[in-house]
Amino acid sequence: MTIQINNVLTRQKSPFVPVEENKLKIYVCGVTVYGRCHVGHLRCYLSFDAILRYFAHKGFDINYCRNFTDIDDKIIARAREIEAGKDGQWTQNAAYADYDDTQWQERFAEDEIIRKRAESSERHLAEIVSDYFIDIFTNEDFGPFDLYPATSEPRVSQHIPEVIDLIQKIIDNGFAYESGGDVYFDVAAYHAKTGAYGKLSGRDFTQLMEGARVTPGDKKRNAPDFALWKSAAPNEPTWTSPWGQGRPGWHIECSAMSDKELGTPFDIHGGGKDLIFPHHENEIAQSEAGLGHAFCNTWMHNGFVTVDGVKMSKSLGNFITIQEALKMAPPEVWRTVVLSTHYASPIDFSRTRKENEGEEAVRGTIDIAFDRLEYFYETLKRADEAVGEEAIADTAKLLDDDRGTKITDTFESMMNDDFNTARAMASIGDSMKYVNELCDMKAKAIKKLDGGRDSWRLTLQTAATELRKVLGVLNICNQSPSAALASMRDFSARQKGIDTEKVNGLMAERAAARAEKNWARSDEIRDELLTLGVELRDGVSGSDWKVIRS
RNA sequence: GGCGCCGUCGCCAAGUGGUAAGGCAGAGGUCUGCAAAACCUCCAUCACCAGUUCGAAUCUGGUCGGCGCCUCCA
Known part of the structure; x- marks a missing residue:
């Protein structure tokens, strides 16, 4: 049975065929490190975590690359804000609109740390900013979530030669041009040759050309062209290139680093749906223009986290940071929330926040997941206690009921179908119910079973073992039930005072x-x-x- | 304005041609000192209209509603 994946590039669900047998080469777009992560990022990395773990479970040798974009306008902007200081002149974008005093305090405390670090360093403040947030990403935001480890976590700032090399190839192939110190990708030339621009996002090239005008003074030939290399502006980190001092454009780092770390074509490229256009579209174009061969075979995009039906994003300021999320529920509960929905579907959190008077009282997504996880742990605990410590007699035989033995098979058939964790979780729930049913059996009934109590124990043990195996793939319920239940109760007690x-x-x-x-x-x-x-x-x-x- | 996605029980959420998974809430029951938990039973024809088909939530066209991308975004 093969894994079927919905490929955004072909808009079809098709069997996964790796480039190299038994190997998975996967790239998941990392974050631009200019601030703390929110639940949207969390959803992305938890969704792909389940996918990675499932591939590992199926015996794949995984090369997983997740980058850090550590050169970017927004990082530079943050550096400038820090430079200007608390009372300095800087434009607050919408992300700051709802900031309360505490948030401003936290913000300036953070700025202070970064400023201090910069004082004892020769490096550009923007580089200190990105270092700081890479650290936050790794240790504070995602540290508690036990993500499947990336094979490599390349940073643009450390791959400038590769970036320059790729840009040069694109120019040599006639798909990019230099203009006033910048280098732009020539979308029109590329599309004329390949007809491929827009193939991922389903955009029509002609309309893209008509849609926007090149503003006067713009160094671009056509509106859809995008920068591969940006010439240096005052007070920005820069690198030397054949086109003068400057820095890489936004999309090019993913192309250069994925080719270096994974080789091309590689198997899967993932990220949030919002990256489809222009980021991933441009990645494909520039990569294939430069490399002269296919870039990536399968494209997968996770759905958004929404609040009141509207996408959670930094620019809208409607986000829940991971730090806030950790105060709402432990990491394992968040994982349960994410796994309860298919990776491509949206997850809405409005109900957890909206508790208006008169509205029917509804339990929040988080509370339901919390209780669900407790139910899983309680069931495993019951099973453990029922099985007990003493050895099971050799004469024991499995009860004639396949509900305890087909757990892994069912799980795999769900996961093989485009990683349907929602169905996988449902099937695990069914198995939990079966375990409880067994545990509820009266001693008299157990005695009457073929093989008696030992058969009953063996059946329970088998079911619990299979359950733990599949739960392990999803990376939930890995702790001892007693310890987990105690810590969950403590969490709730603390939370509710x-x-x-x-x-x-x-x-x-x-x-x-x-x-x-x-x-x-x-x-x-x-x-x-x-x-x-x-x-x-x-x-x-x-x-x-x-x-x-x- | 252009392109695209979505609308499934009170709430959440699977399901892309073969006659509606699962969870929460609700009703009844077993168990229990009484409860709770656990388990059992019950609880939708899939926004609307028209069409294709032996057969559609699933395909086509239209209507209404929501959202996303087109600028940064997981």
Whole structure:
């Protein structure tokens, strides 16, 4: 059974055929490091994480390249803002519109750190800025998420020779021109030769040419042309090139670095849907123009994270940063949220924020995922306890029910279909239900089974093992259930401001009341706990409690 | 304005020609001191209209509504 992927380039779902057998060469567009990441970035990298892990599970030897764009107008702009200082003259874009005092404080504290670092360095402030945010990306924003490690994380600033080399090839092939120190890609020339411009984004070349005019004074020949190399402006980081001092344009780094790290053509190029045009379209054009052969076979794009139906983006200022997200739920819950939706579909968070009076109370995406994850862990815990420590007799045989043995097969068939993690999660949920069903069996019924208790235990053990295997591929439920449940409860208690000491005191008091069969007092305490936001769970081996979410 | 995507149960969300996965919420039940949890049962014909087809949520055309890209964007 092969993996079917919806290829944006061909607009078809087709079997994945790697360039080299059993190898996956994949490039996922990284971030431009000028600020902290938000949930949109998180969604992207978590979506591709599941895809990467599934390829690894299928035995692929993975070469995964995820770049850092560390030379860019916005990085330079941030450097200028820092230079100007808190009270200096700089234009605030929409991203700052909703900033409150705390955010401004954090912002200026961050600026201060960067400024300090710059003082003890010979390097350009913009380079300090990008270094700083690469560090934040790696350690603070994505550190807690345990992403599948990239084979390489190239930075443009360290690949200037490769960039220059590629630009030169494009010029030599007649698809780029120098103009006043800049170098532009000649979209018209490229399209005349190949007819290929617009093949990824479905844009019509003629309309692109008509659509926009070249403004007077522009160094471009035609509107769709884009810069491969930008000549130096005052106070910018620059490098020496055959066309003078300057720096790379936006798209060229991905072309140069993917060719270097993966070789071309490579298998999969991924990123957010918003990169399709112009970024990826231009990447294809310049790469194929320079290299003279195909660039990448399969293009995959993840859907947006939206807020009230509108795309989350820095320029709109409607984003939830990853740091804020981590206060809302632990990393594993966020992963569960992302996995519950197909990678190409949007994820909307409006319901988690919109709690208007009169609106039907609906539980938020995060709370549902939180409870779902707890359900998974609770089920695994039950299974572990049911199986126990003692050895299972050799005479044990699996019960005649394939629900416990086809877990991996079902999972793979879901994942093979364009990495449908939503269906995979649903099938895991079905298996969890089956495990609970087994755990609910009465001792009498278990005895009557063919092979008795040992067969029952063997079946449970097999199902739990398979479940852990597929959950491991999705990189959730990897911890010991008890530890995970305890930390999730702590998280919720802290978040809701629940006094754990007080709850434990009430629990003890209730246990005493129950021992005396003082049901009235016992129920009274239950109600009291309920008002605290705590739900009781009485079991055979004593009572436990859980924080009610939402 | 151009190009493109989407509209599936109260909410979320799979499903791209063969007769609607799953989750949340809701109803009933088993279990329980009573509950909770767990498990069982029930709960949609797919925005609207017309067409193609033996057969459509899935294809075509139109209408209405939402969004995205076209400037930076995961």
